Amino acid sequence: MKPTYLTEKSINAFIAAALAEDVGDGDHSSLAAIPADAQNQARLLVKGDGVLAGVELAGYIFKAVDPNLQLDVLMHDGDRMKYGDVAFTVRGKAQSILTAERLVLNCMQRMSGIATYTNYMASLIAGTGAKLLDTRKTTPNFRIMEKWAVLIGGGQNHRFGLYDMIMLKDNHVDYAGGVREAITATQKYLQEKGKDLRIEVETRNLQEVQEALETGGIHRIMLDNMSTDTMREAVAMIGGKYEVEASGGITEETIRAVAECGVDFISVGALTHSNRSIDLSLKAF
Template identity: 45%
Template sequence: MKKIIKDFIKKSLEEDVGQGDLTSNACITKGTIGEAKLITKEACYISGINLAQHIYEFYDENLIFKSIVNEGQFVKKNDIIFTIQGNKHAILATERLILNCMQRMSGITTKTREFVKAVKNYNVKILDTRKTCPTIRFLDKEAVRLGGGHNHRFGLYDEMMIKDNHIDFSGGIENAIKNCQIFNKKINKEIPIIVEVRNFNELNKVLNIGGINRILLDNFSIQMTKDAVDRVNNLIPLESSGNINIKNVKKYAKCGVNFISIGSLTHSVKSIDLSMLST
């Protein structure tokens, strides 16, 4: 089990269980064995099954977990996702954490799949963003991946992405790019450089400077995006971002961009309704 997952589970259980589950301790005889199943209450693309297994293993390694479906699989209303057998106290203590995680992750996976399907006939990748829930970005991004999407940078530490405030604070887009290129040489690395442009003036400046890995077209209209694709002419990969939704994503894909990033995949999540039932 990866450290990030183990730490997350530990802190989450400390938050919820604390010194013990008072209701279960009062109502249920210690050490008694039971069984439960997780079911869907609406159709969705399910995710978080592996995390659920990790949670059970962390809390009580004697619990018997049996997955019925696979991660990212489409499931119908009332389908059984998995069964869990063992100590009743352990099953109840972990129930809410598992439901909270899987409901959110499945919501992200389902929404991502909708976007991926919408652009399936175009050579474009759907990306997530850093607009995730703090401390559980790794879960949000895993849910995107299970929906057929692709992960953008995980944080400020793995790519350089020059945005509007960087440009303004640097005294212009040329300075921002050159400073990043100098930084790469200084540390003797080739960290990818992505540049966000707000208009054609900035786009032309980026093309003249060169030496970057991707251009992000920020809040460009459909027509502006078409014109930008023609202007760049495959010299540098292009990403569309800003105010893109399920109604217009296909139009952006038709323009010929290489990537489309969708912040709402993770910042506006509709959780999927799941339920844990004793059997």
């Protein structure tokens, strides 16, 4: 089952905006150099190792550019890929293939990089019971695709945006006057507005964890930038009453030790903001 943000409408809205940005009033290079009736084919060549992502999206892009383009899918989202693999072939009007080429590649290269890194980070905590989450540290107007890539790579999505979950972070807590004040004000707001949203509160030390526990009425406690010793103590204090998420500067070198503290979730902003795209190429043949 796909997440609620991933709909045909949202995907096509993204594609329409991206094509408007790139194509403008026409792909004049292709219109000028290629006969309008020319029919050709191209294949998607893999030029790096990792986890493939964006194949389904590519289908939407080709269809948006030209419904008559024919896509022959040879590899699927989530497949392991290696240098030299061919993910798919596309055939039809040559001008249409060329117009769609860069948007397909830009999306698939970035999505495959995210899926690959997510898969690697998830493998580092395998068997611990902790689940890997993304964050809102995404590229503006590309969040749908980045979070989709995290799913393809074996991670899980945190909230999609500001509207679908309450997260009381350090600045919220400080502006509200403390953990208790932030939580109670949020509960009042939700009741007044008739909204049913999950509440997560970020804590920076054991005193704030205790304050969150005493206030109650929440769903998850985030342990932010804590040492593993402090996290283990916090997990023991919480005692399964609420979900526990670890966050803040977690790296490849530290993620396993964090998971072994007993947290339920680990959020890693680097899944979407600091990974390397994987080189792909669309070549005529």
